[in-house]
Amino acid sequence: MNVQRLIAVRDRNRPVGVEVHTSMQLPLRRATRRLATPPPEPAQIEELHEELARLRAQLADRDREAAQRELQLRASYEATVRALADAVEARDAYTARHAERVAAYGLEIARACGIDTSESADLEFGFLLHDIGKIGISDTILYKPGRLTNQERDAMRRHPVIGDDIVRGIDFLAGARQVVRSHHERWDGAGYPDRLAGERIPLAARVFAVADTFDALTSDRPYRAAASFTEARHVIANAAGSQFDPTVAAAFDDISDARFDAIRVALA
């Protein structure tokens, strides 16, 4: 068939009237089918409503199950972290429940700094595990009653780095690492291990530093009695801007003695 005949056959078969673009053909066919379909019976509509209600109930069940699983997972993470923190403290009879109190004081100070502590357990895990690196310090150094030699002091000062190495590979402790590694940094840059200064120190570690000192000062030690809250507040205020972030120190000072006392009594 030559080209002229081909064109003639095509033109003969083309329908007369408005040409419909191919992209519109499918929706038009569907609409035509819908018009041809009779409206659903009330019983069918009722069935559809019931099916929808069933699906909604299933979705709600799944949401509840997911929330429940998340709670269980968080509880098991928390139990693991507490067991690890207890393992660290078991080596030092004088710091019993120190990590738990520091965690509670720290969360109180964090909230006073405007940090939302309800969403994630990272802060609490960091506070509880801050000294996990002490697992890697020898008993001779850890329990030495007198002054440490320079070499021993250097070995002791490795505990934040050892701790960082321990928690590094554990996904759910990623947020806690900041406190584990940086809890001995100082606002003026004279701390360790990285000699970070000012806001380069993670906020969680700056909050921890105040909580840790407050608990150390207000706890009995074999060589001295516990300081009063007022004395501890003075020490912390005097070190604001050198050892401590002044903003965190001020937020700490706004918390009442009654709040701190409730924690101390609960975790004595």
Ligand SMILES: [Fe+2]
């Ligand atoms: Fe430490």
